[in-house]
Amino acid sequence: MPAIDGLPPLRETISRYGLNAKKSLGQNFLLDLNLTQKIARAAGNLEDAVVLEVGPGPGGLTRALLACGARKVIAVERDERCLPALHEIGEHYPDRLDIVEGDALEVDFSVLAAGERIRIVSNLPYNIGTPLLVSWLLTEPWPPYFDSLTLMFQKEVAQRIVAAPGSGAYGRLSVLAGWRTEAGLAFDVPRQAFTPPPKVTSSVVHLTPRAAPLACSAANLARVTQAAFGQRRKMLRQSLKAVGGEPLLVGAGIDPQRRAETLTVAEFCRLAQALG
Ligand code: SAM
Secondary structure (H helix, E strand, O other), X not given: OOOOOOOOOHHHHHHXXXXXXXXXXXXXXXXXXXXXXXXHHHOOOOOOOEEEEEOOOOOHHHHHHHHXXXXXXXXXXXXXXXXXXXXXXXXXXXXXXXXXXXXXXXXXXXXXXXXXXXXXXXXXXXXXXXXXXXXXXXXXXXXXXXXXXXXXXXXXXXXXXXXXXXXXXXXXXXXXXXXXXXXXXEEEEOHHHEEOOOOOOEEEEEEEEOOOXXXXXXXXXXXXXXXXXXXXXXXXXXXXXXXXXXXXXXXXXXOOOOEHHHOOHHHHHHHHHHOO
């Protein structure tokens, strides 16, 4: 595979720095630079953009983001073994790569953004993908400090993020994502594209923050969706008993005999508002 940037092939980097993949860190690396460029392009025009990347690993996606013209990439990596490989990329692109060693779950991304408008792009470690997305979706104030999220998940999680009411995949994640963003599936990535291959297909999801989501408290929305989808096969008058039951539903103008997966995002927001 000819390199896009004159840097050594990723296989060579991995072997030189001994980056054998650790399952505990969700390490499934992408070595095909055409594919990492496709992910970078799914984030939109990166010319002059500041990009935040979680989990750069040996740097395949990082290199694509820089080759696509990102003015700066801020990359947060937990595995110190990857740092020398990332510094090599930083030397190739002077002043354009900030490497932050740390746990993405503990990092305040808005502080890293330092007032710049940023795009978040990541091949997320599968074990922290959902909590990270939820934390970005619950960012306050809203509109947030980021202009977009372009993220790789296991396909089943990606389907839950973009699911519409009435589908089996529709749940808490779909309501939260649909409330605050416009979310779409960009493309699937087969398991064989990764080293080592994970058990399932992955998908890239692109989310753009809504400028003015429906007014509703994030905490209340979390409560009603958790209760409603916690017992998704039951009628709402039953599943929502602990948070207000039939009176809450009637107050919000929703038939208590309906089930969670039939409610639109707007109806969930009405319930969250009725919760007071
Ligand atoms: N971006 C690389 C690629 O596409 O080939 C690696 C992606 S791999 C799926 C996930 C990366 O996230 C690994 O490099 C792993 O070390 C890193 N990682 C895992 N947990 C992390 C955490 N809590 N904070 C930051 N990085 C983490």
